Amino acid sequence: MTGLKAYVVWDASVRWFHWINLLCMLGLISVGVAILNDEALGVTSDGKILLKTVHVSIGYVFAANLLWRLVWAFIGGPHARWRAILPGGRGYLNEVRAYIAGFRGGRPRQYLGHNPLGRIAVTCLLLLLLAQAVTGLVLAGTDLFYPPIGSWIAGWVAAPGLDPASLVPYAKEMYDESAYAAMRAFRKPFITVHYYGFYVLLVFAVIHILAVVVTEIREGGNLVSAMFSGKKILSGPPADQAEAD
Numbered sequence: 286m287t288g289l290k291a292y293v294v295w296d297a298s299v300r301w302f303h304w305i306n307l308l309c310m311l312g313l314i315s316v317g318v319a320i321l322n323d324e325a326l327g328v329t330s331d332g333k334i335l336l337k338t339v340h341v342s343i344g345y346v347f348a349a350n351l352l353w354r355l356v357w358a359f360i361g362g363p364h365a366r367w368r369a370i371l372p373g374g375r376g377y378l379n380e381v382r383a384y385i386a387g388f389r390g391g392r393p394r395q396y397l398g399h400n401p402l403g404r405i406a407v408t409c410l411l412l413l414l415l416a417q418a419v420t421g422l423v424l425a426g427t428d429l430f431y432p433p434i435g436s437w438i439a440g441w442v443a444a445p446g447l448d449p450a451s452l453v454p455y456a457k458e459m460y461d462e463s464a465y466a467a468m469r470a471f472r473k474p475f476i477t478v479h480y481y482g483f484y485v486l487l488v489f490a491v492i493h494i495l496a497v498v499v500t501e502i503r504e505g506g507n508l509v510s511a512m513f514s515g516k517k518i519l520s521g522p523p524a525d526q527a528e529a530d
């Protein structure tokens with residue numbers, strides 16, 4: 286083949302984020318499924334707290350990694366920035382039309398960063414991850430009294446005269462009954478979003494993997510190895526070269 290050229294696209298922060306995120310998600314999903322099926326699995330009450338503690342420990346890594354990625358989108362390289370991620374901006378709809386026409390015609394436009402449809406997918410994925418992280422941190426506080434909001438929750442539900450710092454998860458005798466009921470009501474929408482977010486994320490993760498495989502087959506560009514090496518190899522001029530310059 287002639288005319289192949291390698292371009293440095295994904296910087297180290299983006300690559301580390303991607304693979305740490307994948308590992309965390311695998312861990313969070315496995316332990317999350319065990320939490321969901323605790324009764325069927327015969328998990329004891331202590332076992333349930335242990336499962337949640339493991340889930341939350343991985344969750345902190347997941348949330349910190351995500352936070353760094355969101356910050357990096359302000360300060361990182363051209364393909365890591367919000368400008369290269371968020372759909373919209375000048376000429377975006379024309380880009381989408383041209384991309385779809387090229388894809389249908391078997392002459393797909395090649396991109397250094399995300400293609401116009403990929404930008405929609407990445408934005409949805411980041412929003413879903415953020416929703417999962419925020420709701421997870423609230424659940425960690427309301428369930429286990431873990432940071433960042435655990436000490437506030439403990440102060441809310443501690444029985445009169447009890448030191449909030451001494452509260453133990455699932456020790457109802459240590460809680461003020463009505464404050465605890467109010468706290469559980471506050472918590473409800475967060476568990477609902479966390480629960481459905483899990484299923485939506487699963488569907489999205491499968492679509493994401495299929496889209497990468499189909500794009501790689503149709504367009505080349507070694508998408509998978511580029512997430513390790515940072516380099517994409519293209520056979521023609523990239524459609525988003527100007528943005529990267």
Ligand code: HEM
Nearest residue numbers: 313317318320321341344345417418421422424425480483
């Ligand atoms: C990709 C990210 C995540 C996925 C897929 C995920 C998945 C799940 C699933 C399936 C459950 C069981 C839901 C239920 O019991 O109804 C769960 C529960 C939980 N998650 Fe996550 N989670 C994620 C991130 C996080 C994070 C970042 C934290 C906190 C740091 C967290 C904290 C919790 C807690 C405390 C529970 C127990 C809630 C309860 O059942 O009382 N999760 N998660």
